[in-house]
Amino acid sequence: MYEDLSSFVDEQEIPLLREFLFNLSWPVPPLLLRNDILLAFHHFSQQRDPKEGDLAGSWRFLRKVQEIMLADDLLIIIYRHRRANCRIFALNADNDHLINISVMDFLTFKERLVRPGLPPQQRTLTINLAPFYDYGPGLKDPHTIGQGIKFLNRHMSGSLANNPDKWNRLLYEFLKLHQLHGTQLLLDAALVRGPEELEEALAGAMDFLERCRYPDDVEKIKQRLRKLGFLDGWGNSLPRILETIHMLQDIIEQPDEANLEEFLSRIPMVSKVALLSPHGWFGQDNVLGRPDTGGQVVYILDQAKALEDFLSEDLRDAGLEIEPKILIITRLIPENEGTTSDQRLEKVWDTRNVWILRVPFRHPDNSVVTHWISRFRIWPYLDQFAVDAEEEIRRELGGRPDLLVGNYSDGNLVATRLSRSMGVIQCNIAHALEKSKYLFSDLYWDQFEPEYHFSIQFMADLIAMNQANFIITSTAQEITGTDNSIGQYESYQFFTMPGLLNVISGINLFHPRFNVIPPGVNQEIYFPHTQKRRRSARMRKAVTRLLFEQEDQDCLGRLENPGLPPLFTIARLDRIKNLTGLVEAFGQDEKLRQRVNLVMVASVVDPERSKDAEEAAEIRKMHAILKQYNLHGRVRWIGKFLGKAETGEAYRLMADRGGVFVQPALFEAFGLTILEAMHSGLPVFATQFGGPLEIIEHEQSGFLVNPTDPAVMTARLTDFFQRCEEDSRYWQGFSRRGLERARSHFTWQRHCRKLTRLTKVYGFWRYSISQQAKMRLNQYSEALYHLFYKERAEKIR
Structure with a gap:
């Protein structure tokens, strides 16, 4: 398909492109990713005399290049010619001919490049799931993936x-x-x-x-x-x-x-649902995940409530007097630290029949694990957890559920085990795949292993995503990325963990299991700031004091000019959330500091009070930035957990003051906080890397920014507030259009209607295909589970 460089650029441009490619500054090992390549080419372009030729073709080509690697005097290039499809070829310094490279050869090159000390005769475990996908039809057009x-x-x-x-x-x-609750239907x-x-x-x-x-x-x-x-139904x-x-x-x-x-x-097929989120610290009051899983807890609670309402209506429409029951399966933690995490059963507020069912982790001697365990270290406990959870689910539901929904890598793996043993349809929701979140987490897996154990997690992901009956994502790009960049699931197509395994086909993106169903927010909590009668005066006063006035160990910084419009952000202090990057960019932009204040709600102020090493490091970094740029009169830092009602009022208070919400993450799988702000009528600025691309219509319902280019990001913010000063309708326009966008595309009612519909359609499809046809894939996955996953997981204990 591609024979030489003229396949991409005009003949007169080839010398310039070659000059750039063969004069790259290589790190160790010599491998560059897309963002590094584009930054280098931008610098190269600025150094060139425009009279030497147009570089438009080279720009188009390089935007689709995902990696360039130098191996044995060859440039090995991964070129993404369309979504879900990459071509790998090599280029040498002598001519423009492109040498096609197989995935296996590419991974071998890459493995030896990163781990040159590997013995030449060593053979790494190779995983190829492609041959097992002959049991059903597949999509053809990559733009239909997710439908x-x-x-x-x-x-x-x-x-x-x-x-x-x-x-x-x-x-x-x-x-x-079809039967429900023991009654024959239809x-x-x-x-x-x-x-x-x-x-x-x-x-x-x-x-x-x-x-x-x-x-x-x-x-x-x-x-x-x-x-x-x-019959009835x-x-x-x-x-x-x-x-x-x-x-x-x-x-x-x-x-x-x-x-x-x-x-x-x-067809009335769904009345009992089990939602799985095993790693725990899951509750309703001061129990919102630990660390970095608060968004997942909010998502599941809101989903469960909305699902109960929808299923109740769905069953009534079918003519049945059946009350749905929903269980959220998580971990019971005896050392509860004053929370409800030690309660076996907890009813979810404002529901009729939604419950949090907690099942303990157990040691090999069957004793209960009493303390909290990081989600990166729970893998040895999940096999027994699945066995115990099945018994508890059957007890509470009086039998099997009609649907299993896994959440995150651990929940998806447990859902896979339960689906296999109970014969129940399984849906996966990743929320975020760590492989995309942590740069080079596959290449340098051995360096990440002591803390993150990615070798186990990535295998759990492969097993669960290939066994799921259907997978729902919040955005299409979670699956296949954009026209130029690779998606989270797409990153599992092929990769190497040097010295451990080479995956040459880890996931079939053209299998029809993928569907895009974005979530919503609780519209009883996140409603427009203009709806004054719905707002509690007491809540408004309390949140105003917390955000702008209170002085204690949880609040840092007293604003010199509190009347300025606020930049507002709320997130955990993780590297990926990039709040330190936002504060540093704010500190470097004098024009922006003159126009606005920065108010952030983030983790805790004192690093000694953090129980997560990464978070503590970011807290210390934040203090250093505040000191370096002397920002204590310009930045207000609230290091305290806000309840959902308080958070909703916080967005509205920022809107009252003509502020904006900023989400500067280096990568964001979706972005629930963006939706919360939009539903509250607060204009949004959010990262262009990840889910916000599908939430925000750039310069219509909000703005997309590049957090890796802080000067451009703050310049856009400065321009926005300058235009607001010139025309008050400018702010109102973005507030209104953001609200309209959120209401029309991102609600839990739409989400639950689609989720239930998927369960029923895929239920018929699951019944119609021969289980014998899928047996080889099931058996291969079982082998990976028992021989790779369980063996490595046991070593964590």
């Missing part, structure tokens, strides 16, 4: 049309097996004994329903339908029952993808 449900509906409706005997039988059997197999009888029964039911003389007597209608072989009114049965008749006679999805979405 798995659409593809499956098209595929299944086509199968119903082209192979009606087989697929009508599958549909009949699928409808016949079809009476004694009266409707096969697909042919189903067609006859449908005709009879339609004739009755269309001529029904008692349209408002739903119970009498149901009694008549039972005699025809149709078709609807709660004559119009809905008629419409649902008509849909099924149309599917059998003339299959249509939209009709199939809508019909499947009406």
